[in-house]
Amino acid sequence: MFNVEKIRDDFPILSKNVYGNPLVYLDNAATSQKPRQVIDALVDYYENYNANVHRGVHTLSMEATDKFEEAREKVATFINSESSDLVVWTRNASEGLNLIAYSWGEDNVHEGDEILLTPMEHHSNLVPWQELARRKNAVIKFIPMRENGTLDMDKVDDLITERTVLVSAVHMSNALGTINSVRELGQKAHQQGAKILVDGAQSVPHMPTNVQELDCDFLVFSGHKMLGPTGIGALYVKRDILNTMEPFLMGGEMVLEVSYEEASWADLPMRFEAGTPNIADSIGLGSAVDYLNDLGMENVRTHEKNLTSYALNKFKEADLDGMDLFGPDDPEVRGGVFSFNTVDVHPHDLGTFLDRMGIAVRTGHHCAMPLVRSLGVAATVRASFYLYNTEREVDILVDGVTEALRYFRDGSK
Amino acid sequence: MYDLEDLYQEIVMDHNRRPRNFGEIKNPTNSANGFNPLCGDQITLQLHLKDGLVSDLAFIGVGCAISKSSASMMTEELKGKTLDHAENLFEAFRKMITRNPGDSYDSDLLGDLEILQGVSRYPARIKCATLAWHTLHSAIHDENNVVSTE
Ligand SMILES: Cc1ncc(COP(=O)(O)O)c(C=O)c1O
Numbered sequence: 002m003f004n005v006e007k008i009r010d011d012f013p014i015l016s017k018n019v020y021g022n023p024l025v026y027l028d029n030a031a032t033s034q035k036p037r038q039v040i041d042a043l044v045d046y047y048e049n050y051n052a053n054v055h056r057g058v059h060t061l062s063m064e065a066t067d068k069f070e071e072a073r074e075k076v077a078t079f080i081n082s083e084s085s086d087l088v089v090w091t092r093n094a095s096e097g098l099n100l101i102a103y104s105w106g107e108d109n110v111h112e113g114d115e116i117l118l119t120p121m122e123h124h125s126n127l128v129p130w131q132e133l134a135r136r137k138n139a140v141i142k143f144i145p146m147r148e149n150g151t152l153d154m155d156k157v158d159d160l161i162t163e164r165t166v167l168v169s170a171v172h173m174s175n176a177l178g179t180i181n182s183v184r185e186l187g188q189k190a191h192q193q194g195a196k197i198l199v200d201g202a203q204s205v206p207h208m209p210t211n212v213q214e215l216d217c218d219f220l221v222f223s224g225h226k227m228l229g230p231t232g233i234g235a236l237y238v239k240r241d242i243l244n245t246m247e248p249f250l251m252g253g254e255m256v257l258e259v260s261y262e263e264a265s266w267a268d269l270p271m272r273f274e275a276g277t278p279n280i281a282d283s284i285g286l287g288s289a290v291d292y293l294n295d296l297g298m299e300n301v302r303t304h305e306k307n308l309t310s311y312a313l314n315k316f317k318e319a320d321l322d323g324m325d326l327f328g329p330d331d332p333e334v335r336g337g338v339f340s341f342n343t344v345d346v347h348p349h350d351l352g353t354f355l356d357r358m359g360i361a362v363r364t365g366h367h368c369a370m371p372l373v374r375s376l377g378v379a380a381t382v383r384a385s386f387y388l389y390n391t392e393r394e395v396d397i398l399v400d401g402v403t404e405a406l407r408y409f410r411d412g413s414k
Numbered sequence: 415m416y417d418l419e420d421l422y423q424e425i426v427m428d429h430n431r432r433p434r435n436f437g438e439i440k441n442p443t444n445s446a447n448g449f450n451p452l453c454g455d456q457i458t459l460q461l462h463l464k465d466g467l468v469s470d471l472a473f474i475g476v477g478c479a480i481s482k483s484s485a486s487m488m489t490e491e492l493k494g495k496t497l498d499h500a501e502n503l504f505e506a507f508r509k510m511i512t513r514n515p516g517d518s519y520d521s522d523l524l525g526d527l528e529i530l531q532g533v534s535r536y537p538a539r540i541k542c543a544t545l546a547w548h549t550l551h552s553a554i555h556d557e558n559n560v561v562s563t564e
Contacts, residue, residue: 357418
């Protein structure tokens with residue numbers, strides 16, 4: 002059963018007050034809050050079985066290793082990976098993208114090759130490719146976007162050619178909320194022998210993910226946006242590709258045999274995990290996955306879809322003067338992300354005003370500078386929902402924005 | 415109502431709605447662009463410097479209420495003043511905005527600019543308040559930005 006009030010009780014921070022008002026946390030696209038269960042898992046590790054992994058015969062090390070690998074299993078099952086050895090721990094989605102750009106990109110992208118992106122990529126799925134393209138004299142192209150913030154899929158066939166080696170796309174946009182048809186993009190990429198990378202930083206936390214059904218070659222995501230700790234994320238790569246990829250970082254843990262002259266690499270996935278890993282936070286992420294599984298990702302998505310419909314209606318009803326709400330208006334292809342701009346009141350001022358009411362929103366370019374500029378604005382205000390947000394909180398947001406506009410337009414008091 | 419008056423004083427709101435010296439001047443000797451990538455604020459400042467005096471200045475740009483009003487008040491404050499005075503004001507302004515709670519600042523020197531002192535309690539907004547001043551500094555000192563029309 003999906004009971005929001007009960008869920009909220011699991012999140013200690015949600016009972017906090019900000020400037021005397023109950024916290025309304027609507028910055029989930031930046032990072033999510035953590036339930037007691039995840040916090041407890043971290044404490045349990047440090048208090049009861051803290052030890053390095055894969056290195057000791059002693060009891061604690063074996064227990065830590067078991068829990069660490071069990072967490073990897075949980076994450077692998079969560080995205081329906083055929084096996085847990087295809088899941089590489091990273092610090093976050095950004096590190097996963099950089100790992101692919103180096104380990105796969107260096108050997109597979111050549112002069113004149115093309116990489117196809119969308120205009121709504123986070124800087125993390127843009128800058129590594131820009132740099133790779135610069136090193137290799139490769140070309141980056143973009144799928145055009147329609148007025149409503151969805152991809153113009155009709156143009157994709159012409160853009161994917163035999164020169165295309167990679168299509169890399171965000172599954173759910175952190176700036177617009179748009180949910181892209183990455184499965185279809187993957188099919189089109191595969192028809193031309195190109196690979197498909199899915200940036201799941203915003204989708205994995207909010208909807209069921211099935212890498213086999215998506216048939217994606219690469220998937221990256223971050224733990225901290227899905228109830229887990231910061232500093233831990235994961236990368237999934239199809240086996241035949243991961244097998245051919247050279248390690249990105251060298252050192253301990255990632256080797257099989259070492260002489261003074263050379264070394265051979267450890268099996269998957271350790272080959273890509275040099276040095277002592279982030280043991281505590283991996284285990285914390287495993288616990289977050291348990292929590293999400295208990296709720297059911299279908300239920301999470303349904304809750305957020307309802308909240309999104311509700312918010313779309315609320316904003317429409319409020320009909321705020323001079324306000325532009327970006328992104329698709331169909332909740333089927335939109336996550337709970339609300340980016341907007343008002344002609345005369347700057348996002349920063351709105352953000353500060355809302356903060357005084359206890360409402361946490363993000364203001365700025367949301368690490369998608371080219372996209373926000375293409376909307377014709379310097380910055381936006383973004384409210385983003387998660388499984389613990391309520392319709393009441395949407396009401397508070399809409400009222401807050403209404404009042405803020407009045408305050409800045411008509412003067413205080 | 416929401417206790418925001420320490421930040422958004424009536425004078426700040428007024429400068430925001432009706433910025434002074436907003437536009438361009440006829441014969442700028444110096445100019446610079448200021449940009450705050452974090453929030454997209456942008457300002458172009460033009461100066462006419464003559465005999466060590468800021469004889470005229472104006473700005474255009476987009477920004478929040480704090481950055482726009484700060485730029486507006488700065489231009490009002492500096493018109494007809496010496497460059498030395500401008501530098502002293504910048505220093506005093508920076509000190510006031512970045513001070514720790516309880517620290518004092520040069521209220522006499524700052525005059526009307528004191529209205530922005532509340533910004534020091536909003537660390538996220540400090541850059542908004544100082545953008546115009548950093549742009550001024552750059553317009554006066556950076557060779558690259560010097561536009562000579564003489
Ligand atoms: C769509 C998208 N991709 C990538 C990232 C990067 O995630 P991280 O900062 O955790 O590496 C984010 C985070 O904001 C994101 O929203």
